[in-house]
Amino acid sequence: MPVLVMKFGGTSVATLDRIRRAAKRVGVEVAKGYDVIVIVSAMSGETNKLVGLVDETSPLYDAREYDAVVSSGENVTAGLMALTLQEMDVPARSWQGWQVPVRTTSAHAAARIEEIPTDNIMAKFGEGMRVAVVAGFQGISPEGRVTTLGRGGSDTTAVAFAAAFEAERCDIYTDVDGVYTTDPRVCEKARKLDKIAFEEMLELASLGAKVLQTRSVELAMRYKVRLRVLSSFEEQSDEAGTLVCDEEEIMESNVVAGVAYSRDEAKMTLVSVADRPGIAAAIFGPLAEAGVNVDMIVQNISEEGRTDMTFSCPTNQVKRAEKAMEEAKAKGDINFHGIIADENVAKVSVVGIGMRSHTGVAAKMFKVLSEDGVNIKVITTSEIKISVLIDRKYMELAVQALHDAFELEKAS
Template identity: 80%
Template sequence: MPLLVMKFGGTSVADLDRIANAAAKVKREVERGYDVIVIVSAMSGRTNELVGWVESTSPMYDAREYDAVVSSGENVTAGLMAMRLQEMDVPARSWQGWQVPIKTTSAHGAARFVDIPRDNIDAKFAEGMKVAVVAGFQGLSEENRITTLGRGGSDTTAVAFAAAFGAERCDIYTDVDGIYTTDPRVSDKARKLDKIAFEEMLELASLGAKVLQTRSVELAMRNNVRLRVLSSFEDTDETSGTLVCGEDEIMESKVVSGVAFSRDEAKMTLVTVEDRPGIASAIFGTLADAGVNVDMIVQNISERDYEGHTEAVTDMTFSCPINQVSRAKQALEAAAQANKLGYEDLIVDTEVAKVSVVGIGMRSHAGVAATMFKALAAENVNIKVIATSEIKISVLIDRKYMELAVQALHDAFELEKAG
């Protein structure tokens, strides 16, 4: 039988009525002739509740016990979904991570997949089971301890199962009806995309679009797993939602497919750093050791008079998530005190946002940067930092202009029109 993977997020299974609604969608796919693997998240709010219980019980908790507690939310959903399907006369069984078994690394709270053996689930399909309801977000370490996969773990579980079982497609059911050219809450001209390439989706996800987690898109692209994003709360058919697929499935695309943004950015500048080989390594090695996620980097070389002679110096500017600023400052100040690097000042700007345009069409079209910068200039939006890749251009701007910039860029590239 052809096989389909369906994933339901927390809002899609938030209560018994929504679990019943999700089960009805699964039954419809069974009636279309599919065997189905369903990946479920914990009911909305349950994981946060479990994390709160852990932290209240043991602020310096054992990570192994943390995973044992926090993974239980998905187990509840899986059991309830299987029971609901059985009530609908659909042969279904729930599966916890250890029963598959989903083999992972031993990094509790941030485990990675090692292997998903097919034998146990395939055997049950052969016996007449039509739906395997698998608890997402969890696995089993080499030490036979329960592990969890971190943020976006259920999306990643769904993609991993689709790859392991050679699924025809992996459908991600969520609270939105697809992937848009930008956030509809920011621009009322945002348009739902019928298809988007893996690379575009990966860039959009990493740049602030929250529909899919970066890790799941990365895994889908590596294994060529076709993803479909669609709404749990609407009647859907085979043309609903947005298909995330290989570039070869997209006959012709617009130069720019979407505008992404991230509010929670900060800009940090080390002023008057000695310009010498190894200085960038000293700075960013220090930040990496401190767990700071650096994004955009700009280096400005200049000269200064020092004790009667001229020497080259540099200002080093970078962006990072705003919640990592304190950690970055502490790490850089400690490195300076240890004489690992020197600088005259550290300037921090926490009132910035990152806005990006993304599109595989940028590879073969000139003038994208010119159009982008002209549109921002027309709205009197000043650019602080620029970063580019083959299919994206990102700028750092004052946060107060973020929504204006998104709307201006959406208009400039006419994203409200189909390609």
């Protein structure tokens, strides 16, 4: 029988009533003739509660025990979902990561999936099991310890299972009914997209859209897994939600597919750095080693052998970045006159595969922001996206203005 993967996020399994509702959706797909692999998250709020217990018990915790505790939330949901399906006379069985086994690296709390053998689950399907309910977010290390994949890791689990089992589709059930042109809470004209290309979704996810975890989209693109994002709280049809798919499946699309934003950004400038070969490596090497996620980078014109180097990073990494730079300066690796940190900025981006074949998108974006009195501090571009750093107080205005300017409320 064809295999379908269905993933239910924390809000979709937050209570027993919601688990029953999710189980009914699974039952519908079983009735259509699918063998179903259900990936479940922990019940809403449970992971935060478990993380809090670990922090309270041991502030400098052993990451192996952190994973042992934090992964337990998914085990509870998987068991409850399997029991609910059994009550509906659907042959179901729960699976923890180690039972599949989901083989991962040893990087506790941030493990990566290396292999998912299909033999055990396929054998059970052959014996009459119709639904395998798998605890998301978890796996097993080469040393035989439980690992977790990082926050949002259940999305990655679902896509990895869809790739391993060559599933017809991977449905991600969440608390939104699809992918929108921008955040509907910021722009009321935001429109739900019927389809979006993998590359566009990857850019939107990495630029602040929180619908899907970035790693899950990377996996889907690499293995050509058709993803569908749906609401677990609304009536479904075969056309519901948003399909994340290959560019070739989209006949026509707008030049710009969506506007993304990230509120918690900081702009950091190293003032008067010696302009010499290797200076960029001397700056960004220590930042990488310190775990600072650098995004936009701008180097000013050199004057008398000195230059300013500006970069952006998340606001919660500013202190770490400052420490790394001061340590590098103390070692004599770099020399600068000061560090300026501006934590009141936001990143706004426009994304679209249509940019490859259309000119003038950047000019239009800059003109719109200028007309609304929004000053651009930093600009970065790729083949299908343009991002700007602006004062945070203008973020919502910028998102709304760009959404209007590119007429994203209209379908192509």
